[in-house]
Amino acid sequence: MLPYARKKWIRVALDFVLFLSIFWAPFWLTSILALIFIFLFKNYYEFLIVFFLSFIIYTENISFMNASAFYIFVPIIIFFVIEYLKKRIFVARL
Numbered sequence: 001m002l003p004y005a006r007k008k009w010i011r012v013a014l015d016f017v018l019f020l021s022i023f024w025a026p027f028w029l030t031s032i033l034a035l036i037f038i039f040l041f042k043n044y045y046e047f048l049i050v051f052f053l054s055f056i057i058y059t060e061n062i063s064f065m066n067a068s069a070f071y072i073f074v075p076i077i078i079f080f081v082i083e084y085l086k087k088r089i090f091v092a093r094l
Helices: 004-024 027-040 046-058 069-089
Strands: none
Touching: 004 027, 004 046, 027 046, 027 069, 046 069
């Protein structure tokens, strides 16, 4: 296991990479990075933030009232399913 301070800086650096990938990478690459990071880190709530930011940036209608359920509820469901699976397969080490 890494020391706590080093884990924190690794997470911050990877968050920065993920945030930048929203702007310069295709959506599918950002999604893959977010899924990898959610498996690497415990309670990776940045996953939800990335998908909500992508939704806000890349949709024409910014109103959440007119948003489809896919963009709002599917990332939340994916997050909780992966958190459940992480407890089962013991992958989250950082």
